[in-house]
Amino acid sequence: MKPKILVHGRMAYKCPECGAIKTIQLEIGVEDFGRHGRRHQPSPFMIPCSCGDFMMDVSGCKPYPAPFELDANTPYFAYDDSGKDGACGKLHTYESVTRETIRMIFERSSKQEGSHETKTDIT
Ligand SMILES: [Zn+2]
Numbered sequence: 001m002k003p004k005i006l007v008h009g010r011m012a013y014k015c016p017e018c019g020a021i022k023t024i025q026l027e028i029g030v031e032d033f034g035r036h037g038r039r040h041q042p043s044p045f046m047i048p049c050s051c052g053d054f055m056m057d058v059s060g061c062k063p064y065p066a067p068f069e070l071d072a073n074t075p076y077f078a079y080d081d082s083g084k085d086g087a088c089g090k091l092h093t094y095e096s097v098t099r100e101t102i103r104m105i106f107e108r109s110s111k112q113e114g115s116h117e118t119k120t121d122i123t
Protein backbone atom coordinates (compact mmCIF):
# COMPACT_ATOMS: atom_id res chain seq x y z
CA MET A 1 0.00 0.00 0.00
CA LYS A 2 1.25 3.45 -0.89
CA PRO A 3 1.69 5.69 2.15
CA LYS A 4 -0.17 8.92 1.75
CA ILE A 5 1.65 12.10 2.66
CA LEU A 6 -0.21 15.36 2.72
CA VAL A 7 1.72 18.60 2.34
CA HIS A 8 0.44 22.09 3.13
CA GLY A 9 3.32 24.31 2.04
CA ARG A 10 6.95 24.53 1.01
CA MET A 11 10.20 26.20 2.04
CA ALA A 12 13.27 27.21 0.07
CA TYR A 13 16.77 26.51 1.39
CA LYS A 14 19.92 28.05 -0.01
CA CYS A 15 23.55 27.09 0.43
CA PRO A 16 25.78 30.13 1.12
CA GLU A 17 28.81 28.19 -0.07
CA CYS A 18 27.78 26.93 -3.55
CA GLY A 19 24.55 28.89 -4.09
CA ALA A 20 22.34 25.83 -4.61
CA ILE A 21 18.65 26.25 -3.82
CA LYS A 22 16.32 23.44 -2.83
CA THR A 23 12.58 23.46 -2.26
CA ILE A 24 11.35 21.23 0.54
CA GLN A 25 7.66 20.36 0.92
CA LEU A 26 6.09 20.45 4.39
CA GLU A 27 4.01 17.58 5.73
CA ILE A 28 0.91 18.45 7.73
CA GLY A 29 2.00 19.43 11.25
CA VAL A 30 5.39 20.85 10.24
CA GLU A 31 5.47 24.66 10.26
CA ASP A 32 1.67 25.04 10.21
CA PHE A 33 1.15 26.05 13.86
CA GLY A 34 -1.53 23.44 14.45
CA ARG A 35 -3.77 24.66 11.64
CA HIS A 36 -4.42 21.12 10.41
CA GLY A 37 -5.03 19.46 13.77
CA ARG A 38 -1.55 18.16 14.55
CA ARG A 39 0.73 19.51 17.26
CA HIS A 40 3.04 22.07 15.66
CA GLN A 41 6.62 21.14 14.81
CA PRO A 42 9.32 23.43 13.46
CA SER A 43 11.38 22.52 10.42
CA PRO A 44 15.18 22.32 10.71
CA PHE A 45 17.14 25.61 10.45
CA MET A 46 19.71 23.96 8.24
CA ILE A 47 19.87 20.92 5.99
CA PRO A 48 22.96 19.30 4.45
CA CYS A 49 23.97 20.42 0.96
CA SER A 50 25.53 18.08 -1.58
CA CYS A 51 28.67 20.29 -1.58
CA GLY A 52 29.34 19.37 2.05
CA ASP A 53 28.15 22.66 3.52
CA PHE A 54 24.70 23.43 4.87
CA MET A 55 21.68 25.07 3.30
CA MET A 56 19.66 27.60 5.27
CA ASP A 57 16.00 28.54 5.18
CA VAL A 58 15.59 31.60 2.95
CA SER A 59 11.82 31.76 2.47
CA GLY A 60 9.93 30.69 5.58
CA CYS A 61 6.78 28.66 5.07
CA LYS A 62 4.94 29.35 1.80
CA PRO A 63 1.51 27.81 2.31
CA TYR A 64 -0.60 26.27 -0.47
CA PRO A 65 -4.30 27.15 -0.75
CA ALA A 66 -5.17 23.59 0.35
CA PRO A 67 -3.19 20.49 1.41
CA PHE A 68 -2.54 17.90 -1.29
CA GLU A 69 -0.87 14.53 -1.71
CA LEU A 70 2.89 14.55 -2.21
CA ASP A 71 4.35 13.24 -5.48
CA ALA A 72 7.00 10.54 -5.47
CA ASN A 73 10.70 11.48 -5.35
CA THR A 74 9.99 14.83 -3.73
CA PRO A 75 12.01 16.01 -0.74
CA TYR A 76 9.89 16.98 2.26
CA PHE A 77 10.00 17.44 6.00
CA ALA A 78 8.18 14.52 7.56
CA TYR A 79 6.17 14.94 10.72
CA ASP A 80 7.95 13.33 13.68
CA ASP A 81 5.28 11.42 15.60
CA SER A 82 7.67 10.20 18.30
CA GLY A 83 5.89 12.44 20.84
CA LYS A 84 9.21 13.93 22.03
CA ASP A 85 9.18 17.54 23.28
CA GLY A 86 11.87 18.76 20.91
CA ALA A 87 10.42 16.94 17.91
CA CYS A 88 11.08 18.65 14.62
CA GLY A 89 10.33 17.88 10.98
CA LYS A 90 12.67 15.32 9.45
CA LEU A 91 14.09 15.54 5.95
CA HIS A 92 12.94 12.71 3.72
CA THR A 93 12.48 11.97 0.09
CA TYR A 94 9.24 10.24 -0.63
CA GLU A 95 10.01 7.31 -2.90
CA SER A 96 8.02 4.47 -4.35
CA VAL A 97 7.23 1.59 -2.02
CA THR A 98 9.58 -0.79 -3.79
CA ARG A 99 12.67 1.35 -3.41
CA GLU A 100 11.68 2.28 0.14
CA THR A 101 11.31 -1.37 1.07
CA ILE A 102 14.70 -2.21 -0.37
CA ARG A 103 16.26 0.63 1.62
CA MET A 104 14.59 -0.55 4.84
CA ILE A 105 15.85 -4.09 4.39
CA PHE A 106 19.33 -2.80 3.65
CA GLU A 107 19.35 -0.51 6.69
CA ARG A 108 18.08 -3.23 8.97
CA SER A 109 20.79 -5.67 7.92
CA SER A 110 23.57 -3.09 8.28
CA LYS A 111 22.28 -1.98 11.70
CA GLN A 112 22.19 -5.54 12.97
CA GLU A 113 25.93 -5.84 12.44
CA GLY A 114 26.64 -2.71 14.44
CA SER A 115 24.69 -1.66 17.51
CA HIS A 116 22.51 -3.71 19.84
CA GLU A 117 19.87 -1.09 20.39
CA THR A 118 18.25 -0.33 17.09
CA LYS A 119 15.30 1.86 16.48
CA THR A 120 13.96 1.53 12.99
CA ASP A 121 13.08 4.85 11.54
CA ILE A 122 10.30 4.06 9.12
CA THR A 123 8.11 6.72 7.66
ZN1 LIG B 1 26.31 23.85 -1.24
